[in-house]
Amino acid sequence: MTDPEAIVFVVDDDPSVRTSLKRLIRSAGFTVESFASAQEFLERPRTDIPGCLVLDIHMPGVSGLDLQEELAAAGLNLPVIFLTGYGTVPASVRAMKAGAFDFLEKPVDDRALVGAIHHAVERNRRARLEDAELREIERRVDSLSPREREVLSLLLTGMLNKQIASELGTTEKTIKVHRGRVMEKMQAGSMAELVRLAGKVDLR
Amino acid sequence: MVRARRVTLMMVFAPLLSVILLAGGPGSALAQAQPPSVLAEKHILVLHGHEANAPVFQDTDRALARTLQSGGVPILNQFFVSLDLRRNPDPEYRKLLVEYMRVLSRHRRFDLIVTMFPEALDFVLDEGPTTLPDTPILALYLPADTEPPKADRRIFYHAPVLDMLGTLEIAVKLVPGAKRVYVVSGAHPVDRQQEARARRDFKTWEGRLEFRYLGETPLDETLATLASAPDDAIVLLLPYTKDVTGKNYLAADLTQQVSQASVAPVFGLLEVGLGHGIVGGALFSFESVGTNAGRLALDIFRGSPASGSVAPVLNVPAVPMFDWRQLKRWNLDVDALPDGSIVVNKKLTLWDFRYYIIGALAFCLTETVLVVILIVQRRRRSAAEEALRASERQLRLMADSLPVLIAYIDREQRCRFNNLAYARWFGIPPDALRGAPVREVVGDKAYEAVRGYIERALAGEEVQFETELTTPDSSSRYVQALYVPHVDGRGGVRGFYALLHDMTEHRRIDLEIERQRDELAHVSRVATLGELTASLAHELHQPLAAIMSNAQAALRFLAQDEPDFQEVRDILQDIVADDRRANEVIQRLRLLLRRARPELAPLAINELIAEVLTLLKREVFLRGITIELHLDADLPPVVGDWVQLQQVVLNLVLNAADAMADGEPQSRRLIIRTERENEGKVRVAVRDFGTGLDGQNLHRLFEPFYSTKPEGLGMGLPICRSIVEAHGGQLWAANKPDRGATFMFTVRTSQGGEA
Numbered sequence: 001m002t003d004p005e006a007i008v009f010v011v012d013d014d015p016s017v018r019t020s021l022k023r024l025i026r027s028a029g030f031t032v033e034s035f036a037s038a039q040e041f042l043e044r045p046r047t048d049i050p051g052c053l054v055l056d057i058h059m060p061g062v063s064g065l066d067l068q069e070e071l072a073a074a075g076l077n078l079p080v081i082f083l084t085g086y087g088t089v090p091a092s093v094r095a096m097k098a099g100a101f102d103f104l105e106k107p108v109d110d111r112a113l114v115g116a117i118h119h120a121v122e123r124n125r126r127a128r129l130e131d132a133e134l135r136e137i138e139r140r141v142d143s144l145s146p147r148e149r150e151v152l153s154l155l156l157t158g159m160l161n162k163q164i165a166s167e168l169g170t171t172e173k174t175i176k177v178h179r180g181r182v183m184e185k186m187q188a189g190s191m192a193e194l195v196r197l198a199g200k201v202d203l204r
Numbered sequence: 205m206v207r208a209r210r211v212t213l214m215m216v217f218a219p220l221l222s223v224i225l226l227a228g229g230p231g232s233a234l235a236q237a238q239p240p241s242v243l244a245e246k247h248i249l250v251l252h253g254h255e256a257n258a259p260v261f262q263d264t265d266r267a268l269a270r271t272l273q274s275g276g277v278p279i280l281n282q283f284f285v286s287l288d289l290r291r292n293p294d295p296e297y298r299k300l301l302v303e304y305m306r307v308l309s310r311h312r313r314f315d316l317i318v319t320m321f322p323e324a325l326d327f328v329l330d331e332g333p334t335t336l337p338d339t340p341i342l343a344l345y346l347p348a349d350t351e352p353p354k355a356d357r358r359i360f361y362h363a364p365v366l367d368m369l370g371t372l373e374i375a376v377k378l379v380p381g382a383k384r385v386y387v388v389s390g391a392h393p394v395d396r397q398q399e400a401r402a403r404r405d406f407k408t409w410e411g412r413l414e415f416r417y418l419g420e421t422p423l424d425e426t427l428a429t430l431a432s433a434p435d436d437a438i439v440l441l442l443p444y445t446k447d448v449t450g451k452n453y454l455a456a457d458l459t460q461q462v463s464q465a466s467v468a469p470v471f472g473l474l475e476v477g478l479g480h481g482i483v484g485g486a487l488f489s490f491e492s493v494g495t496n497a498g499r500l501a502l503d504i505f506r507g508s509p510a511s512g513s514v515a516p517v518l519n520v521p522a523v524p525m526f527d528w529r530q531l532k533r534w535n536l537d538v539d540a541l542p543d544g545s546i547v548v549n550k551k552l553t554l555w556d557f558r559y560y561i562i563g564a565l566a567f568c569l570t571e572t573v574l575v576v577i578l579i580v581q582r583r584r585r586s587a588a589e590e591a592l593r594a595s596e597r598q599l600r601l602m603a604d605s606l607p608v609l610i611a612y613i614d615r616e617q618r619c620r621f622n623n624l625a626y627a628r629w630f631g632i633p634p635d636a637l638r639g640a641p642v643r644e645v646v647g648d649k650a651y652e653a654v655r656g657y658i659e660r661a662l663a664g665e666e667v668q669f670e671t672e673l674t675t676p677d678s679s680s681r682y683v684q685a686l687y688v689p690h691v692d693g694r695g696g697v698r699g700f701y702a703l704l705h706d707m708t709e710h711r712r713i714d715l716e717i718e719r720q721r722d723e724l725a726h727v728s729r730v731a732t733l734g735e736l737t738a739s740l741a742h743e744l745h746q747p748l749a750a751i752m753s754n755a756q757a758a759l760r761f762l763a764q765d766e767p768d769f770q771e772v773r774d775i776l777q778d779i780v781a782d783d784r785r786a787n788e789v790i791q792r793l794r795l796l797l798r799r800a801r802p803e804l805a806p807l808a809i810n811e812l813i814a815e816v817l818t819l820l821k822r823e824v825f826l827r828g829i830t831i832e833l834h835l836d837a838d839l840p841p842v843v844g845d846w847v848q849l850q851q852v853v854l855n856l857v858l859n860a861a862d863a864m865a866d867g868e869p870q871s872r873r874l875i876i877r878t879e880r881e882n883e884g885k886v887r888v889a890v891r892d893f894g895t896g897l898d899g900q901n902l903h904r905l906f907e908p909f910y911s912t913k914p915e916g917l918g919m920g921l922p923i924c925r926s927i928v929e930a931h932g933g934q935l936w937a938a939n940k941p942d943r944g945a946t947f948m949f950t951v952r953t954s955q956g957g958e959a
Binding site: 013014016017019020021023024026027028058083106107108109110 | 742745746747748749750751752753754756757758759760761764771775778781782785825826
């Protein structure tokens with residue numbers, strides 16, 4: 001069950017709660033880093049390892065919710081598991097709306113917490129992978145010449161080479177060459193694959 | 205409040221006591237006039253016509269002798285001889301008397317002869333030429349209508365006149381509702397003569413009053429008539445020596461019988477009746493005769509121009525005299541007494557007067573002191589007694605009407621004086637106390653409670669104390685007491701004055717107020733904590749959450765193939781610490797929530813503030829407030845109730861936090877300062893940087909139900925103030941010139957004040 005390839009961040013102002021959470025998460029096999037405040041966490045250099053954030057919803061200074069919003073604004077895609085105290089329903093609602101991964105009531109049940117962390121990390125990992133794939137596709141798209149992009153767009157509409165050639169005012173042969181380059185640059189083995197890849201990105 | 209009352213009591217009594225003590229000292233030189241030497245040589249012979257032990261002679265002699273002596277005629281030069289002629293008509297006896305007079309006058313020359321009753325005057329006039337020639341005569345007690353006989357020497361006459369009209373007038377004034385007058389008189393010719401005079405004198409009154417003359421009825425019948433007299437009746441007692449059945453009566457006895465039988469107030473004409481049941485009247489006073497005779501004698505001796513023209517007739521006006529007990533018995537208006545009235549109560553002795561004065565102690569003290577001196581030193585009775593009796597009346601009334609318990613206890617711890625309140629309080633008849641041992645009066649339990657104080661007072665110490673006393677009827681009362689030792693001129697303690705004030709009711713009310721304040725404080729505390737529920741619950745949740753996570757982590761570590769025991773050990777230690785922490789939170793809350801009577805104890809105010817802040821930590825954090833502490837580390841302990849003072853600090857900090865709720869996050873600063881004040885006090889100040897106080901409503905801040913917060917109950921500050929004031933401190937507020945407001949309170953230190 002251990003996942004040394006993931007990192008869990010714990011932010012809680014209460015030292016003993018922080019320590020205990022750190023221990024619990026570590027006992028589940030995760031690498032844990034803990035912070036006394038949101039600021040402290042924000043100052044930490046970003047890593048590229050999948051992980052998640054365990055946050056106390058009420059904290060002095062920048063609250064858990066503020067941090068969540070700040071992370072989202074910075075485009076940091078880190079799932080947040082909120083730990084809530086007593087009577088924090090309105091805050092929980094806000095957290096959910098802002099896309100909290102989960103929230104657990106203190107004192108937190110270890111299986112629930114560990115389970116949530118696993119899921120969060122998994123999702124983050126997947127998200128990270130998807131993210132990487134997208135960026136690759138975008139990179140491939142970016143490598144296309146303007147003409148090749150035009151050809152790709154028309155190909156995706158289902159036109160035949162002949163139709164594309166007439167559309168662009170050139171010969172079918174020329175289009176064939178462009179098409180071959182597109183397939184190559186996009187690293188698509190078939191037309192179907194090209195459509196799948198291109199569907200993931202916005203070409204406009 | 206209690207203290208103030210006690211001080212007042214002290215202030216009233218202490219100086220008075222000292223004045224009274226002075227009064228007991230040696231007499232002053234007041235009224236000791238230097239006798240002119242010419243008077244020291246004068247000799248006077250006083251001859252009684254009848255037996256010497258009759259009151260008329262005794263009283264007249266006493267006043268006469270006193271007047272002469274105070275005028276400068278030595279006692280040695282005053283000769284009082286009882287001729288006793290009424291009982292001894294024997295001529296041989298008379299011869300012996302003449303011889304006696306001759307011997308007497310051989311060795312001295314008499315300058316004046318005073319005779320009493322016609323027999324004595326006749327004796328001198330008949331036998332005098334041989335034995336006592338030419339000496340002027342002052343003839344007292346002659347019959348009213350007798351013509352003075354011719355004689356070849358100066359004779360001054362005195363014929364007593366009973367002031368019947370005067371007495372009637374007084375009686376009618378004292379008993380405004382009187383419609384009927386029962387005139388009681390005897391059947392002796394002299395008695396009949398008086399009755400006839402009365403009928404004459406009272407003619408003018410017949411339109412307004414109905415007179416019933418009882419001279420013709422035997423005494424028994426008269427008494428029966430008086431016993432069934434109507435409500436609007438008064439009784440006038442004329443001289444009564446014999447009734448129609450021929451039975452003789454003595455004035456005192458007869459007066460007593462009449463007064464006892466009568467259901468209407470009895471007025472008289474003779475001073476001898478006073479003290480035997482008559483209310484009083486314009487009384488013929490033997491003493492007054494003696495005093496006036498003495499003054500006339502002095503004038504004659506001085507040969508002053510007045511003496512030559514001295515009226516041959518000595519007039520002795522009747523004196524308005526009254527018996528205090530009778531006035532009280534018939535509930536007569538003392539204010540209606542004529543000016544210059546003498547009010548007596550024959551049963552009171554000088555000793556009593558002293559303690560009445562001491563007991564009431566309040567007014568006309570200088571006057572009373574003078575009077576006492578006059579009486580003790582100079583025996584100028586008529587003048588002094590008049591004043592003394594007047595003061596006694598006032599003092600007695602006062603002592604009895606004072607709600608304070610007053611008593612005088614002597615060295616043997618016996619009660620020598622007590623006022624009405626004292627007797628009532630101990631449930632004992634007012635007169636039963638005198639001379640009774642204190643222990644018996646107050647009961648064993650109460651005695652044990654005050655015994656130490658009694659001993660201290662008798663050792664000469666002024667003792668003031670408050671104590672719970674169990675009265676003889678086993679109820680428990682709370683009293684304030686002041687014992688002032690009575691020290692005589694030589695510094696010996698003769699007894700002490702005990703002044704007691706029953707504070708049970710005051711104390712009960714005080715306790716009730718205190719109880720209600722505590723109750724209110726409790727309710728307010730609970731309400732305040734209620735507002736903090738979320739942050740307080742968080743305080744409790746944190747350690748519990750930590751414990752849970754730690755325990756679960758430990759289980760997981762132990763389940764591993766190679767358990768990390770060091771880690772588990774650390775975890776267990778943390779669990780213990782967190783459990784402790786949770787417990788402390790609970791204890792703190794329980795302390796604040798419980799309803800307990802406040803207990804004053806020395807406490808460190810800085811520590812108290814720190815604990816309040818621990819409780820508020822979360823709240824303060826959530827509100828984004830920074831707290832700065834400027835606590836004087838050298839403060840002495842203050843005296844107070846831990847919980848209530850915490851409540852005050854808690855309220856002030858929360859108020860300050862509320863005041864800054866709308867401010868910029870950077871300006872949410874709160875400064876708590878403690879510092880020593882003079883006069884044994886410590887000051888705590890809570891300063892905020894909020895909007896400040898509304899200057900116009902500053903004075904209303906501490907009023908109940910005044911609140912600037914929409915959800916505020918307006919009870920926080922009033923309760924804080926009442927708590928602080930109950931601690932002997934003050935709570936106030938002021939705006940800061942730059943920004944925000946400061947709330948300050950003071951609290952006594954254990955060194956300062958009276959704690």
